Amino acid sequence: MTEQRNDKHDAALEALYREAGDVEPDAGLDRIIRVRADESSRSGRSSNRLPWLGGLVTASVAIVAVAVVLQQAPPGSPPPESFAPQPSGESETSGLEILMAPSVGADSTLESSAETRRARSQIREMSSAGADESDASPPPSAAALRPPVQSLPEQQRAERLGDIVTEQAANVAEPVAPKLHATAADPDTVLARIKALLEDGEIQRAREVLEGLKREYPEHDIPEEIETALRKESGDGRR
Amino acid sequence: MTDPRTDDDLMLAFGAGASDAFEVLYERYRKPLYRYLYHAVGDKTAADDLYQDAWSRIIASREKFRRGNGFKRWAFRIAHNRLVDHWRVLGRRPGMDAEALETAPDDAGRVPEEMLYRDQQAERLHAALMQLPIEQRDAFLLQQEAGLSLADIAERERVGKETIKSRLRYAVGKLKAILEPGPEAAGK
Numbered sequence: 001m002t003e004q005r006n007d008k009h010d011a012a013l014e015a016l017y018r019e020a021g022d023v024e025p026d027a028g029l030d031r032i033i034r035v036r037a038d039e040s041s042r043s044g045r046s047s048n049r050l051p052w053l054g055g056l057v058t059a060s061v062a063i064v065a066v067a068v069v070l071q072q073a074p075p076g077s078p079p080p081e082s083f084a085p086q087p088s089g090e091s092e093t094s095g096l097e098i099l100m101a102p103s104v105g106a107d108s109t110l111e112s113s114a115e116t117r118r119a120r121s122q123i124r125e126m127s128s129a130g131a132d133e134s135d136a137s138p139p140p141s142a143a144a145l146r147p148p149v150q151s152l153p154e155q156q157r158a159e160r161l162g163d164i165v166t167e168q169a170a171n172v173a174e175p176v177a178p179k180l181h182a183t184a185a186d187p188d189t190v191l192a193r194i195k196a197l198l199e200d201g202e203i204q205r206a207r208e209v210l211e212g213l214k215r216e217y218p219e220h221d222i223p224e225e226i227e228t229a230l231r232k233e234s235g236d237g238r239r
Numbered sequence: 240m241t242d243p244r245t246d247d248d249l250m251l252a253f254g255a256g257a258s259d260a261f262e263v264l265y266e267r268y269r270k271p272l273y274r275y276l277y278h279a280v281g282d283k284t285a286a287d288d289l290y291q292d293a294w295s296r297i298i299a300s301r302e303k304f305r306r307g308n309g310f311k312r313w314a315f316r317i318a319h320n321r322l323v324d325h326w327r328v329l330g331r332r333p334g335m336d337a338e339a340l341e342t343a344p345d346d347a348g349r350v351p352e353e354m355l356y357r358d359q360q361a362e363r364l365h366a367a368l369m370q371l372p373i374e375q376r377d378a379f380l381l382q383q384e385a386g387l388s389l390a391d392i393a394e395r396e397r398v399g400k401e402t403i404k405s406r407l408r409y410a411v412g413k414l415k416a417i418l419e420p421g422p423e424a425a426g427k
Contacts, residue, residue: 013415017383020360021368025273029287033294034265040298041258218303219296219317 187213187220194226203233246310254301261298264310272318275384279322279376281369289325293318315385319377319395326373367417375410378403 190213197206207230213220242263244252252260272293277286296317304313368376374396381387381395389407393400 010411013411013418014383016360016418017364017414020364021274021278022270023274023277023361024270025287025290029291030265030269032291033298034262036295037253037261037265037298038258040301041253041256041261216316217320218308218313219300219320 187217191223191226198226198229198233203230206230247304247306247308250301250304250310250313251306254304265294268311268314271384272314275315275380276318276322278365278368278380280325281365285325289318289321293321296321311385312387312391315381315387316395319381322377363418364414367414370417371410371413375406375413378406379410379414382407 190209194206194209194213197203197209206226210222210226210230214222242249244260244263246264246267249260249264253264273286273290276289276293277283280286280289293314297314300317304310368379371379378392378396381392387395389400389403393403396403
């Protein structure tokens with residue numbers, strides 16, 4: 001009888017949780033993840049191998065382009081359209097969002113700089129506000145919030161273009177903070193233990209620990225040397 | 240129309256390069272994974288970061304996924320690992336999250352009146368979850384969002400099944416005490 005009443009209460013709690021606890025990610029966040037999946041799928045390789053490469057290439061291209069413009073533009077002439085801030089544009093927004101995304105595999109994700117965090121929040125807020133009006137309109141970049149470059153005197157214009165490049169470069173290179181804690185369950189510690197087991201010839205035990213690690217940390221990369229050593233030992237016969 | 244493919248089929252297809260498979264999978268899991276992380280940390284900014292990081296790792300690890308891993312368990316395992324890292328960085332101080340909740344701006348005045356009650360309920364639930372110890376909250380959310388069994392949660396937390404059972408009992412008891420009307424109000 002008491003059990004039945006408890007079940008009824010639990011169901012009521014579950015219903016309350018379902019109703020009141022219903023939250024979902026912002027449209028901007030969805031877009032970032034979809035773009036990442038799409039790019040990863042197209043590149044045909046896991047994005048955690050060189051997570052900084054895309055951002056680095058974008059920043060390099062921007063720096064070279066700005067240098068060319070500054071060298072070639074006659075005094076007093078406005079810069080080309082392509083360097084003016086674009087209030088909306090899928091490609092620019094996607095690129096900026098990717099640059100601002102935390103680097104995969106780094107524990108520094110949770111300790112990113114205050115500026116980057118603020119910029120991300122700004123983009124998310126603008127994104128969610130924009131999503132109400134139209135799902136297709138991406139959030140404007142931080143640079144787009146400033147007055148147009150064309151309206152500024154030449155010196156300020158050059159400084160502004162430099163700022164845009166610096167901002168993008170800063171978003172590429174988030175500082176990597178050291179790990180704060182290392183526990184027994186830390187995957188790197190477990191990998192070290194597997195290596196030690198292999199060196200001691202405890203192959204079966206190493207295999208078991210590795211299986212456990214894969215179960216616990218499915219996203220963690222296993223060094224090829226360990227996989228190879230275990231495969232080799234399998235061929236030689238199990239201990 | 241609902242895609243008839245299983246989660247594992249979709250993940251394997253995505254691993255082989257089919258981005259449309261990811262789209263279906265993402266639609267299925269975006270809300271449960273977000274709810275799990277959001278209610279666990281109680282802070283939108285942190286939840287957004289963790290959510291983005293968890294999906295990035297799912298995407299990056301797609302080639303490691305094997306049939307039989309069970310996508311749901313696998314994905315929630317990755318999200319759970321991110322959460323553990325988050326708590327580790329915070330030094331396991333759930334009180335910080337509760338404080339953040341209390342100081343969150345109250346924008347109830349800006350929403351239509353009919354939404355007010357639901358918002359208040361959501362706020363109460365959120366505050367109630369934040370009052371639970373991390374272990375109890377996590378066990379409750381893994382059960383609600385990932386649909387994990389006691390044995391699964393116990394294995395994940397490296398504790399006995401009875402411990403999880405007890406954590407869930409305490410969690411549900413506390414949530415009920417906070418959220419539901421007292422025995423007098425219930426007519427007992």
